[in-house]
Amino acid sequence: MSAVVVAENITKKFGDFTAVDDVSLRLEPGEIVGLLGANGAGKTTLLRVLLGLEVATDGRAEVFGSAPASSDRHALGYVPQGLGLYLELTVEQNVAFVAEAFGVDDLPPLPPALAEVRDRQAASIGLGRQRQLAFHCALLHRPTLLILDEPTSGVDPLARARLWDTIHEQAENGVAVLVTTHYMQEAEQCSRLVMMSRGKKVAAGTTAEITSGTRAVVVHADDWAGAFAALGDADLPVVLSGRTSRVAGTAPDEVSAALRDAGVEARLEEVPATLEETMVLVERAARDEA
Amino acid sequence: MRATIIKEFRELRRDKRTLAMLIGLPLMLLIIFGFAANFTIDTLTVSVVGSDASQAEQLVSQSPDASDQLDLTTVDEDGTEAQVRDQLADDEVDMAILTGDASPSDRPTVLIDGSNLFAAQTANVIVAGLGDAVDSEILYNPDLETSWVMVPALIGLILTFIGTIITSIGLVREREQGTLEQLAVMPFSSASVIIGKITPYFILACVDMVIITVLGMWVFDVPFNGSVTAFVLGAAIFLFVVLGIGVLISTVSQTTGQAVQVAMMTLLPQVLLSGMIFPLEAMAAGVRWIGYLLPLTYFTKISQGIMLRDSSWSYLWPSLAVLVLMAVVIFGTAVVRLRRDLAPAKAR
Incomplete structure (x- = not known):
């Protein structure tokens, strides 16, 4: 099966600033590949290179087997972070414009939530429905590649779950999906992840592959606040989870020593690290390297 | 209040377009209104045609006021009314003087281009000073409507x-x-x-x-x-x-x-x-x-x-x-x- 998207050693510089630094990825039909990273990690810039909206400073990008700018746009569906809707036009007029642009004669019915507001200006329908409309428009012409930039940003959990149902449905029908996110729950829904930090690819694989081998120490203490403060003071990668502290990528002995030095009594338990904890560790390593 | 003032200046310093407007616009207005805002046309271009054209040219050159205000671009004794009307239509001259056989009356006739409003007003003043010595006609905008x-x-x-x-x-x-x-x-x-x-x-x-x-x-x-x-x-x-x-x-x-x-x-x-x-x-x-x-x-x-x-x-x-x-x-x-x-x- 040939790859829908191929990026080889993509570097994108803006002046002296390197937004994407030597990143490679492949996307096959039916796959959902998540670009995961904090704000400013270079995810959106990489997407823009793959869409032909930016020219890579170095490296090779291919979409449907050719350079992005000359690739087949009929097979591409794109939902940008800003949604790209015409806010002054009504819901129906937005759909009509996209349908005309892609030559779609047989329009699928509007989802019920959009049908209710078909005659209202897109500006007045609320962010959840706007995102739904942007998705509807992006899928109107049955694309084989779907590129989504932070598709569920600012959407309530229920609407987010619905949008992800749509993404899975598309992937099951063979559509290749490339999605950027910084939500861990969303990242876990992807077939594969490419984790980025400061423009670089710092990890790649399935969630299990990325987190495998990384352990976390769970700290149970009556003085949970004191334990958390002590571990933070010791510059360990600690996160608070309820009334327990979790320290990833650190040996239990080191955690125990930090607590002992601070005079905090605690019970330690070693567990597999979560994706979020792994990402924190990777971020720290990238920061230290920089 | 002090914080707002400082913040405003800091924003302005980074807003290069507004800064350009703050500096450029007053300069531009100063230049325009200082050098360009002038309705008065001091010199009119004139075409003189007809058998007495040379005589008219002499009269103009002998009068210091007239020679200051009138720039005789064409003096042609064989020229015709049709010729100067073409010159006026093509904005080659501001006014024309038809003399001798070129004039439709027994006096010289002055044709003024009314589409050049301010030039026409200056020409009108000159013609008015000549009294009954000439006939005059304002072309294209007879009432000098703005x-x-x-x-x-x-x-x-x-x-x-x-x-x-x-x-x-x-x-x-x-x-x-x-x-x-x-x-x-x-x-x-x-x-x-x-x-x-x-x-x-x-x-x-x-x-x-x-x-x-x-x-x-x-x-x-x-x-x-x-x-x-x-x-x-x-x-x-x-x-x-x-x-x-x-x-x-x-x-x-x-x-x-x-x-x-x-x-x-x-x-x-x-x-x-x-x-x-x-x-x-x-x-x-x-x-x-x-x-x-x-x-x-x-x-x-x-x-x-x-x-x-x-x-x-x-x-x-x-x-x-x-x-x-x-x-x-x-x-x-x-x-x-x-x-x-x-x-x-x-x-x-």
Whole structure:
């Protein structure tokens, strides 16, 4: 099966600033590949290179087997972070414009939530429905590649779950999906992840592959606040989870020593690290390297 | 309050366009009103024809006042009335004196170009001083109506307004809403996006042009003496220039506010230095050349020439040629820049 998207050693510089630094990825039909990273990690810039909206400073990008700018746009569906809707036009007029642009004669019915507001200006329908409309428009012409930039940003959990149902449905029908996110729950829904930090690819694989081998120490203490403060003071990668502290990528002995030095009594338990904890560790390593 | 003042100055320091307006606009107004705001035309160009033309020339040269005010560009004893009427129609002279056998009456006849309002007023004063010694006739605008001169220029100003401000806002709004990049990933060529974006404004400007022209003729009795074809051609070329300026502004602006700021900076000199309000001949030479860089200057020449004087092609074509050159350069640059925004990889 040939790859829908191929990026080889993509570097994108803006002046002296390197937004994407030597990143490679492949996307096959039916796959959902998540670009995961904090704000400013270079995810959106990489997407823009793959869409032909930016020219890579170095490296090779291919979409449907050719350079992005000359690739087949009929097979591409794109939902940008800003949604790209015409806010002054009504819901129906937005759909009509996209349908005309892609030559779609047989329009699928509007989802019920959009049908209710078909005659209202897109500006007045609320962010959840706007995102739904942007998705509807992006899928109107049955694309084989779907590129989504932070598709569920600012959407309530229920609407987010619905949008992800749509993404899975598309992937099951063979559509290749490339999605950027910084939500861990969303990242876990992807077939594969490419984790980025400061423009670089710092990890790649399935969630299990990325987190495998990384352990976390769970700290149970009556003085949970004191334990958390002590571990933070010791510059360990600690996160608070309820009334327990979790320290990833650190040996239990080191955690125990930090607590002992601070005079905090605690019970330690070693567990597999979560994706979020792994990402924190990777971020720290990238920061230290920089 | 102190925090707000400091914050405001810090923001201003980083807002280069507003800073440019704060410094550039007063300077521009000072230059314009200092050197260009002059309605008085001191010297009139005159053509003298007929059997007594040389005699008239002698009379003018012997009078210090007359020789200061009148620049006799043609003195032709064999010249005819038809010849000077052509010269007046093509704006080669401000007035003409028909003498001897060329004059329809037994006295010399002075023909004044009423479409050059301020030159005509100066000529009128001179003729009035001659009393019954001459007959006179004001051509093209017999009552020296300001509206007759302004309406043809106003058509150009309206086209400039739509072409520059409205078009740039329309395009920048796409950028602000993020729909420009959505257009870039749709199956459109850059050319079809650009044509699709510009055509509505072209049509709207044409509709506005027709409305203003018809209203001007109906409400103010402004004549339309020349070729409609030449007028439409001139307006279409001019429209390409101003649409090009609008698109160009949109490519250097990130927000609607920025686009309006830049558009105003291009609109103001056109209003003040194109000869629409202040006659170009009355401006100091150091400022007048700016007027010759502005597209509205050439459209005003064309529209006034066609509507009021039925000017010939030989008068119109140099202005049309300049507008064609401007259209190619400005519109071409604008399209290249916009294309780079839409498909950076292809634009390389």
